Amino acid sequence: MLHDSSGPTGCALRVAALVRHNLLLRRRDPANLITYMITPMILIALFKPVLTRLMPDGGTAQDVTGMLVLSSTLALQIVGMSLLSERTWRTWEMLRTTPATAAELLIGKAVPVLAVLLLQQTVVISYGVAVTGLSMSGPPFLLLVAMLVWSVTLLAAGSLLATLVRSHSQLAVLTDIGAIVLSTLAGALLPLSLMPSIARHVAPASPGYWAISMLKAAIGGDAAGTLGPAAILGGIAVAAGTTACLRLRRGLAQLKS
Amino acid sequence: MDAINYTRYSFYTMYRNWEVAAVLEATGLVKRYGQVTALAGFTLSVAPGEITGLVGHNGAGKTTFTRIVAGLAAPDAGHITIAGLAPRRAARLIGVAPQEISLYPAVTVRESLRVFGGLHGLRRKPLAAAIGEVTDALCLADFLDQRIASLSGGQQRRAQAAVALLHRPQLVLLDEPTAGVDPQTRQALIAALRQRAADGAAIVYTTHYLPELADLQATIAVARHGRVIARGTAQQLLSGLPGQVTLDLGDEVLRVPAVDTAATLAQLLTTITKPLRGVSVTEPSLDDLYQAVANAA
Numbered sequence: 001m002l003h004d005s006s007g008p009t010g011c012a013l014r015v016a017a018l019v020r021h022n023l024l025l026r027r028r029d030p031a032n033l034i035t036y037m038i039t040p041m042i043l044i045a046l047f048k049p050v051l052t053r054l055m056p057d058g059g060t061a062q063d064v065t066g067m068l069v070l071s072s073t074l075a076l077q078i079v080g081m082s083l084l085s086e087r088t089w090r091t092w093e094m095l096r097t098t099p100a101t102a103a104e105l106l107i108g109k110a111v112p113v114l115a116v117l118l119l120q121q122t123v124v125i126s127y128g129v130a131v132t133g134l135s136m137s138g139p140p141f142l143l144l145v146a147m148l149v150w151s152v153t154l155l156a157a158g159s160l161l162a163t164l165v166r167s168h169s170q171l172a173v174l175t176d177i178g179a180i181v182l183s184t185l186a187g188a189l190l191p192l193s194l195m196p197s198i199a200r201h202v203a204p205a206s207p208g209y210w211a212i213s214m215l216k217a218a219i220g221g222d223a224a225g226t227l228g229p230a231a232i233l234g235g236i237a238v239a240a241g242t243t244a245c246l247r248l249r250r251g252l253a254q255l256k257s
Numbered sequence: 258m259d260a261i262n263y264t265r266y267s268f269y270t271m272y273r274n275w276e277v278a279a280v281l282e283a284t285g286l287v288k289r290y291g292q293v294t295a296l297a298g299f300t301l302s303v304a305p306g307e308i309t310g311l312v313g314h315n316g317a318g319k320t321t322f323t324r325i326v327a328g329l330a331a332p333d334a335g336h337i338t339i340a341g342l343a344p345r346r347a348a349r350l351i352g353v354a355p356q357e358i359s360l361y362p363a364v365t366v367r368e369s370l371r372v373f374g375g376l377h378g379l380r381r382k383p384l385a386a387a388i389g390e391v392t393d394a395l396c397l398a399d400f401l402d403q404r405i406a407s408l409s410g411g412q413q414r415r416a417q418a419a420v421a422l423l424h425r426p427q428l429v430l431l432d433e434p435t436a437g438v439d440p441q442t443r444q445a446l447i448a449a450l451r452q453r454a455a456d457g458a459a460i461v462y463t464t465h466y467l468p469e470l471a472d473l474q475a476t477i478a479v480a481r482h483g484r485v486i487a488r489g490t491a492q493q494l495l496s497g498l499p500g501q502v503t504l505d506l507g508d509e510v511l512r513v514p515a516v517d518t519a520a521t522l523a524q525l526l527t528t529i530t531k532p533l534r535g536v537s538v539t540e541p542s543l544d545d546l547y548q549a550v551a552n553a554a
Contacts (some may be wrong), residue, residue: 021372
């Protein structure tokens with residue numbers, strides 16, 4: 001009755017089952033995703049006239065990329081929640097009793113969340129193009145690379161956060177305050193040129209700074225300007241992802257902050 | 258020719274050994290959490306078709322043992338195999354129902370069974386057939402499309418047991434599966450487990466409710482301070498324990514502890530001179546066994 005669970009076929013079937021299951025979980029709890037898609041649209045519309053007056057180029061790229069980075073950083077909560085809930089439901093332990101390996105469990109968990117983050121960014125940029133007149137002079141592939149790198153960075157950071165906090169409320173506080181502080185420092189709300197000089201010096205410490213630079217360059221078709229920040233974000237993602245995986249190997253239930 | 262005969266002989270020997278070998282074989286397991294020793298030489302083997310009731314106080318090491326068998330924790334010392342394999346390599350042969358409900362609240366019973374069945378290698382028609390079989394056995398068929406969160410505690414327990422039994426594992430681990438459930442759930446679960454044992458599965462059943470073990474016709478392992486201190490059938494373990502003969506003599510009630518209650522009663526009946534108003538004989542129970550073993554250890 002049981003199919004052979006070893007080998008690449010068994011692995012692919014298990015990952016597919018996990019991806020389907022995690023997509024189902026996402027569909028059953030769509031409120032966060034909808035909120036994080038609608039909020040940047042409202043903010044983009046509100047900030048558009050302000051930035052048009054303040055910036056010589058009209059500020060559309062700044063407006064769209066800034067709000068996108070703010071909202072996607074807030075969406076770290078979706079990433080963290082998807083792992084943290086497995087701990088509170090005790091389902092991670094149940095999954096670990098199955099033939100699925102730790103890597104399969106993480107891939108099955110990560111793919112739907114990555115899809116959610118990419119969907120959010122695609123919707124926000126499409127809104128920017130359609131409603132605020134964002135000009136896309138770069139190839140779509142470059143933008144896709146930029147969005148993918150940023151999504152992977154968020155995924156790794158969110159996973160790490162989920163292994164560090166003890167409760168949903170801790171996660172919510174950390175992601176909300178962290179997202180607003182880091183995004184503001186990165187120049188997501190107002191361009192860095194309008195902020196105090198100390199902010200300009202501190203900004204590179206925020207991953208959001210590199211995300212805004214990367215997305216702006218990708219929209220403008222600047223490959224070198226895209227890949228430089230992408231490499232930095234990739235490094236952050238590798239560091240955060242490796243730490244998260246090391247902590248997850250011990251099992252979610254045993255984690256302590 | 259010799260080589261062929263040798264191969265046949267080896268295969269036959271292996272098959273014979275497989276038939277009689279224990280599914281679960283744990284020897285001298287030690288597990289420490291900091292200064293606390295959870296297992297201190299825990300030894301237990303369970304044969305195919307055997308239901309073993311694992312009993313003991315809280316902290317006796319039962320849950321730590323089931324976590325090690327399930328591959329969720331590694332022992333610091335000792336040896337454990339499931340059908341000859343290390344626990345993590347034997348995951349597809351094991352079905353686990355943890356002590357606490359560990360299912361996704363937002364998905365239905367059917368969806369829960371699909372995902373765990375899929376992870377155990379069940380697909381399409383065999384999966385649908387297995388879901389039908391296990392939900393019928395556990396009286397869950399009417400709740401298949403209800404979300405876990407909307408089920409009662411007993412229904413959730415049955416859903417969790419269904420996940421453990423779905424893929425027809427060779428070894429089933431159930432950690433207090435009837436804690437706080439109604440008699441219907443208990444009876445459905447016991448019947449399903451007896452059927453699985455009759456089909457050849459080895460079952461480890463952790464409980465504090467000892468009468469269930471009689472219903473399950475289980476062998477018993479009593480755990481204390483991280484090791485098994487008594488092991489055998491209920492009959493074997495109860496044989497040395499005293500029961501009680503009670504004689505109601507009207508103005509007094511005579512209670513006499515007795516290992517052989519029938520002989521003691523016969524002897525008492527020949528010696529009493531007062532008119533007898535009532536007689537009762539109480540055989541030792543599993544609760545008496547547990548108390549005696551625990552006190553002796």
